[in-house]
Amino acid sequence: MTRLARDTIRRMPKVLLHDHLDGGLRPSTLVDLAAETGHQGLPATDPDRLQEWFSAAHGSQEELLARLDPVLDLLQTAPALVRVATECAQDLAADGVVYAEVKIAPEQHTRGGLTREQVVDAVLEGLRVGTAKARLFGRDIRVRLLLTALRQAADSQEIAELAVRCRDAGVVGFDIAGPEAGYPPTRHLGACDHIRRENFNLTLHAGEGFGLSSIWEAIQWCGADRLGQGVRIIDDVAVAEDGTSKLGRLAAYVRDKRIPLELCPTANVNTGAVPALAEHPVEVLRRLRFRVTVNTDNRLLHGTSMTEEFARLGEEFGYGTETLRWFTVNAMKSAFIPHDERLELIDRVIKPGFARLRAESAGAAFFRQEDAW
Numbered sequence: 001m002t003r004l005a006r007d008t009i010r011r012m013p014k015v016l017l018h019d020h021l022d023g024g025l026r027p028s029t030l031v032d033l034a035a036e037t038g039h040q041g042l043p044a045t046d047p048d049r050l051q052e053w054f055s056a057a058h059g060s061q062e063e064l065l066a067r068l069d070p071v072l073d074l075l076q077t078a079p080a081l082v083r084v085a086t087e088c089a090q091d092l093a094a095d096g097v098v099y100a101e102v103k104i105a106p107e108q109h110t111r112g113g114l115t116r117e118q119v120v121d122a123v124l125e126g127l128r129v130g131t132a133k134a135r136l137f138g139r140d141i142r143v144r145l146l147l148t149a150l151r152q153a154a155d156s157q158e159i160a161e162l163a164v165r166c167r168d169a170g171v172v173g174f175d176i177a178g179p180e181a182g183y184p185p186t187r188h189l190g191a192c193d194h195i196r197r198e199n200f201n202l203t204l205h206a207g208e209g210f211g212l213s214s215i216w217e218a219i220q221w222c223g224a225d226r227l228g229q230g231v232r233i234i235d236d237v238a239v240a241e242d243g244t245s246k247l248g249r250l251a252a253y254v255r256d257k258r259i260p261l262e263l264c265p266t267a268n269v270n271t272g273a274v275p276a277l278a279e280h281p282v283e284v285l286r287r288l289r290f291r292v293t294v295n296t297d298n299r300l301l302h303g304t305s306m307t308e309e310f311a312r313l314g315e316e317f318g319y320g321t322e323t324l325r326w327f328t329v330n331a332m333k334s335a336f337i338p339h340d341e342r343l344e345l346i347d348r349v350i351k352p353g354f355a356r357l358r359a360e361s362a363g364a365a366f367f368r369q370e371d372a373w
Helices: 006-010 027-037 047-055 061-066 069-073 078-094 116-136 156-165 185-197 212-221 231-236 249-256 265-270 282-287 306-317 321-333 339-372
Strands: 014-020 097-104 142-150 171-177 202-206 226-229 237-239 245-247 261-263 292-294
Touching: 006 306, 014 226, 014 292, 014 306, 014 321, 027 047, 027 078, 078 097, 078 116, 078 142, 097 116, 097 171, 097 339, 116 142, 116 156, 142 156, 156 171, 156 185, 171 185, 185 202, 185 212, 202 212, 212 226, 212 231, 212 249, 226 231, 231 237, 231 249, 231 261, 231 282, 237 282, 245 249, 261 282, 265 306, 282 292, 282 306, 282 321, 292 306, 292 321, 306 321, 321 339
Parallel strands: 014 097, 097 142, 142 171, 171 202, 202 226, 226 261, 261 292
Antiparallel strands: 237 245
């Protein structure tokens, strides 16, 4: 199979469901914010060296997230949050993303005096501005916000209530993140119950830093609509030498109920959830028809983008346009926006976008054949 060029992948209409705002900043923006505030905590003041420092991070989930501490130090004012949210929308649009759900934990941005509500307002304003600026350059993107509570904190009920209050302003769901080991999601049942009672949307980080019990609790106790990461569901799949597979009861439930997996391949490797990209279970799960989606997690921290994620998977597993389209439609089907809006994006943006690329590819192949004659 011919390897897809990155420029071709960049022009694909892509969908992103798992992306953290504070983990996706431009290194140059961090340098600017540090200079404006006199902050001395960055490990480098050159954007390229700063990106190298972040991208070199490997280790446990907790060790990697600790690298974002200097980022959070710089995101404690409304102007800073507006700027990074604006740039987030622009950067995703430039990468060919047509729909994205971006996560933010409001509590992490209140040290400078902002309230949780002010944090959310600033980020939503930035996303609106960034979306409008992207449109000026012919890049149409829709970006929605997910509010995240932290497993190790005690404010999940307040964050869940805030998410519901902001549901008509651009917030489309509630998320729980943070270290899995020692902090089961069942500590936050009240918040999850509130989300369900309000007919709202719930995704939980589960099945990356911990195994099947984390996934089971997220689904059966908390009622998660999607699994943030969920890569360790492979622990409940037995693959024989001849390639046949037998699913355990939890894996079968996840597949049969079409519970989306927000896989983040590069991040899964960097956190040690899988040893190497070649051993990532994305191909097994795809073959078994799980609701697999591909995501970035933290673009700055992992030195990635949706184009990079697709390109790396294509190089490793030989994925072509049709498989990448399948991942994209899966993600759009799993988005936390109304059904008719999802169908509109699939039928009027995603499918036509991939069809144009196929037509271009066919035309290029024809002209190459003509040249050969």
